[in-house]
Amino acid sequence: xxxxxxxxxxxxxxxxxxxxxxxxxxxxxxxxxxxxxxxxxxxxxxxxxxxxxxxxxxxxxxxxxxxxxxxxxxxxxxxxxxxxxxxxxxxxxxxxxxxxxxxxxxxxxxxxxxxxxxxxxxxxxxxxxxxxxxxxxxxxxxxxxxxxxxxxxxxxxxxxxxxxxxxxxxxxxxxxxxxxxxxxxxxxxxxxxxxxxxxxxxxxxxxxxxxxxxxxxxxxxxxxxxxxxxxxxxxxxxxxxxxxxxxxxxxxxxxxxxxxxxxxxxxxxxxxxxxxxxxxxxx
Amino acid sequence: xxxxxxxxxxxxxxxxxxxxxxxxxxxxxxxxxxxxxxxxxxxxxxxxxxxxxxxxxxxxxxxxxxxxxxxxxxxxxxxxxxxxxxxxxxxxxxxxxxxxxxxxxxxxxxxxxxxxxxxxxxxxxxxxxxxxxxxxxxxxxxxxxxxxxxxxxxxxxxxxxxxxxxxxxxxxxxxxxxxxxxxxxxxxxxxxxxxxxxxxxxxxxxxxxxxxxxxxxxxxxxxxxxxxxxxxxxxxxxxxxxxxxxxxxxxxxxxxxxxxxxxxxxxxxxxxxxxxxxxxxxxxxxxxx
Numbered sequence: 411x412x413x414x415x416x417x418x419x420x421x422x423x424x425x426x427x428x429x430x431x432x433x434x435x436x437x438x439x440x441x442x443x444x445x446x447x448x449x450x451x452x453x454x455x456x457x458x459x460x461x462x463x464x465x466x467x468x469x470x471x472x473x474x475x476x477x478x479x480x481x482x483x484x485x486x487x488x489x490x491x492x493x494x495x496x497x498x499x500x501x502x503x504x505x506x507x508x509x510x511x512x513x514x515x516x517x518x519x520x521x522x523x524x525x526x527x528x529x530x531x532x533x534x535x536x537x538x539x540x541x542x543x544x545x546x547x548x549x550x551x552x553x554x555x556x557x558x559x560x561x562x563x564x565x566x567x568x569x570x571x572x573x574x575x576x577x578x579x580x581x582x583x584x585x586x587x588x589x590x591x592x593x594x595x596x597x598x599x600x601x602x603x604x605x606x607x608x609x610x611x612x613x614x615x616x617x618x619x620x621x622x623x624x625x626x627x628x629x630x631x632x633x634x635x636x637x638x639x640x641x642x643x644x645x646x647x648x649x650x651x652x653x654x655x656x657x658x659x660x661x662x663x664x665x666x667x668x669x670x671x672x673x674x675x676x677x678x679x680x681x682x683x684x685x686x687x688x689x690x691x692x693x
Numbered sequence: 694x695x696x697x698x699x700x701x702x703x704x705x706x707x708x709x710x711x712x713x714x715x716x717x718x719x720x721x722x723x724x725x726x727x728x729x730x731x732x733x734x735x736x737x738x739x740x741x742x743x744x745x746x747x748x749x750x751x752x753x754x755x756x757x758x759x760x761x762x763x764x765x766x767x768x769x770x771x772x773x774x775x776x777x778x779x780x781x782x783x784x785x786x787x788x789x790x791x792x793x794x795x796x797x798x799x800x801x802x803x804x805x806x807x808x809x810x811x812x813x814x815x816x817x818x819x820x821x822x823x824x825x826x827x828x829x830x831x832x833x834x835x836x837x838x839x840x841x842x843x844x845x846x847x848x849x850x851x852x853x854x855x856x857x858x859x860x861x862x863x864x865x866x867x868x869x870x871x872x873x874x875x876x877x878x879x880x881x882x883x884x885x886x887x888x889x890x891x892x893x894x895x896x897x898x899x900x901x902x903x904x905x906x907x908x909x910x911x912x913x914x915x916x917x918x919x920x921x922x923x924x925x926x927x928x929x930x931x932x933x934x935x936x937x938x939x940x941x942x943x944x945x946x947x948x949x950x951x952x953x954x955x956x957x958x959x960x961x962x963x964x965x966x967x968x969x970x971x972x973x974x975x976x977x978x979x980x981x982x
Contacts, residue, residue: 521750585792586802588747589854593806593861594779596772607796 426683429676436673440492447486448472451643455481460659476661478651484665487643491666494644495673497555498628502562503621509563510570511613517571518578519601529575532568540565541630548636558631562624570616577609611688618681622674629670645670696720696760697897698744698865703757704980705736705743705921713739713752715922715976723864726891726898728908728929730944731918737901738787739921741867744899746778762864779810783858785868785887789850789875793842800838803857810861825856828893829886848879852886859890866891867899872907884911905948909933917941920973940969 439446449472458481461470469476475484517528544561551557581587582605590600625645632646645666652663698721705714714736721727729737742748744759746766759766762781766774783806786792793802800822807818819838826834829852842850851871858866868887872880888911891898900912908915908929915932917925917940925938936942943961 585786585788586794588745589784589786589792590794591747591775592745592778592782592784593809594775595809596775604794608794610796 423683423686425679426687429679429683432672432676433680436492436669437496439489440496443486443489443493447483447489448474449483449486451482451486451490453482457481460655460662462659463661463665475665476659478648478662479655479659482643484648484662487648488645488666488669491643491645491648492669494555494642495625495628495670498558498562499621499624499673499677502559502624502628503617505559506563506566506620506624507570507613507617510567511574511609511616513567514571514574515578515601515605515609518575519582519605520597521579521582525575528571532571535565535568538565541627544627544631545634545636548631553636558628561631562627565627566620566623569620570613573612573616574609577612578605581605581608611685614688615681615685618677618684622677625670625674625677695722697723697762698899699758699760700740700744701758701760703740703743703759704755705739705748705752706755708751708753712977713921714743715920715973716757716980717918717921717923719916719923719926721865721897721899723897724892724895725914726888726900726912728912728915729899729901729918730903730905730908730915732903735918736921737903737918738869740918741784741869741899741901744778744865745782745784745867746774780861781863782865782867783861783863785851785855785858785866785871787870787873789847789854792854793850795842797841798838799840799842799845799853803838803853803860806857806860822856822860825860826853828859828890829853829856831856847875848883851875851879851883855883855886855890859894859896862894863896865897865899867901869901870903872904873902880907887911905945917944919969922973922976924969924972938969939965 455477458470458473458477459479461473461477461481462468463476463484464471464474466476473483473485475488477483478487513528517525543565547561547564548557551560578601587600587604590604591597595603628644629646629649632644633650635647635650648666649663649670652659652661652666656663698719700717700719703714703717704712706712717736717740719727719729719740729740731737739748739752743754744761744766748754754767757767761777764777766777769777793799800819803822803825804813804815804818807813807821808815813821823834823838826837831837831849831852837845837849837853845853855871871887872883875883884907887898890896900908902908912929914926914928916923917927917938919940925932925936925941927937927941932941933945936945940961943959943965946959947961949958
């Protein structure tokens with residue numbers, strides 16, 4: 411395909427379609443959860459406990475993906491769980507990216523003492539086991555959405571800082587950066603106009619990857635019951651509950667697990683696809 | 694004729710104290726081409742970088758003066774120095790493949806200088822950029838303005854860099870081995886182009902190279918460097934007929950010729966190197982190093 415300028419434009423790949431499609435669907439579901447969820451995700455009905463999904467014998471009409479041991483609708487809980495998962499993905503992912511990429515850019519481009527300080531911090535940070543660190547943080551901050559987001563930013567900014575630092579460093583050594591400076595541009599201006607656009611594809615790829623990781627971290631924290639209050643549905647919480655009854659009602663465990671898996675996979679694939687799309691050389 | 698670029702006793706050292714440039718002095722007059730030759734690591738490029746203020750972080754100017762168009766750069770505060778250099782000097786870099794920002798189209802990369810330095814309107818800058826691309830013999834300049842660097846060949850990119858170096862009418866251009874990264878067949882065209890542009894714009898040109906053949910074709914005067922020290926300053930013709938310094942003579946003798954392609958190359962003899970090293974040591978003693 412060629413655009414108006416005669417450039418070859420690549421069609422959006424299947425990977426981008428599938429991952430983007432799943433995430434769009436999820437986003438839509440999360441936004442309209444109160445409208446489309448067939449049941450109230452919190453209402454228990456002990457007479458309807460562990461009902462199987464619709465295609466199995468003994469399924470209760472209206473409960474498409476079955477119920478958990480307390481008789482709550484699995485589908486509705488997944489839909490409501492998507493809200494928390496996506497909020498955490500977008501907010502925590504973006505904040506982590508902002509903090510990490512900024513520090514990485516400064517360290518990699520300015521070098522010298524800013525680099526020394528930031529790099530030492532990264533080294534120290536990475537010596538902590540991340541999940542333990544997150545659990546410790548939540549224990550100190552107390553459970554809640556804000557705490558989860560803070561915990562994710564605090565444990566994961568190093569991922570961005572390290573990669574972006576290396577990228578900025580290699581871009582900074584290029585002649586076009588020297589040329590920009592000879593042309594009278596300030597160092598800060600050069601960083602924004604010359605370095606940043608060239609590390610952007612990497613930032614985008616890392617950002618979507620980080621969103622997937624944020625979803626996982628949130629699930630892990632809910633799994634160990636350290637996420638937001640226990641009665642609001644989270645995928646991790648559902649997995650934890652489903653684990654105890656996996657032999658009697660596998661669907662309570664499997665459906666949120668599949669949703670989680672597809673979401674995290676979509677985020678990482680979206681990143682790869684977007685990276686190619688943002689890269690002028692591959693474009 | 695007044696010299697446009699004047700370097701007086703410039704000393705550059707590694708932060709650890711090791712000298713890189715040893716009391717370098719040179720003059721480049723408006724409209725003249727001055728060659729800087731020497732072997733790898735002699736400090737040729739570092740002189741250009743010292744002038745442009747793009748020395749690697751590990752190096753620093755310890756003493757000396759750099760006068761650009763009557764202004765002593767070393768006495769200016771950093772921001773003002775950048776402005777002066779931006780307005781009066783430009784660089785034709787060594788490697789055209791890394792010298793253009795890969796994520797931006799060619800057009801804005803050229804017009805940016807006109808907008809930044811001369812304060813032109815964008816539309817005027819664009820018209821001028823297209824004109825400049827024509828001057829460096831690029832076919833279909835309008836299309837090239839819209840291209841990304843990776844869509845163009847090395848020779849094309851070097852032409853673009855030459856156009857952009859001359860864009861803001863600088864009075865001094867530093868060409869840092871502008872043809873080393875190019876094909877031999879393209880080299881000749883590029884050299885001719887640089888000479889053509891230099892004459893048309895009457896620019897002072899500091900030409901850094903290790904290729905004496907290139908120097909003989911392009912330069913009016915030259916300095917020979919050894920270990921960061923200028924060991925000979927000469928006018929072109931005199932240098933190629935009667936080099937004064939034995940190292941210069943040896944360097945000339947080491948150049949392969951077309952007339953005797955089978956003859957083996959003459960290396961610079963150890964005696965000459967020892968003598969030149971001795972000279973460098975004596976300089977260091979005088980400088981109290």
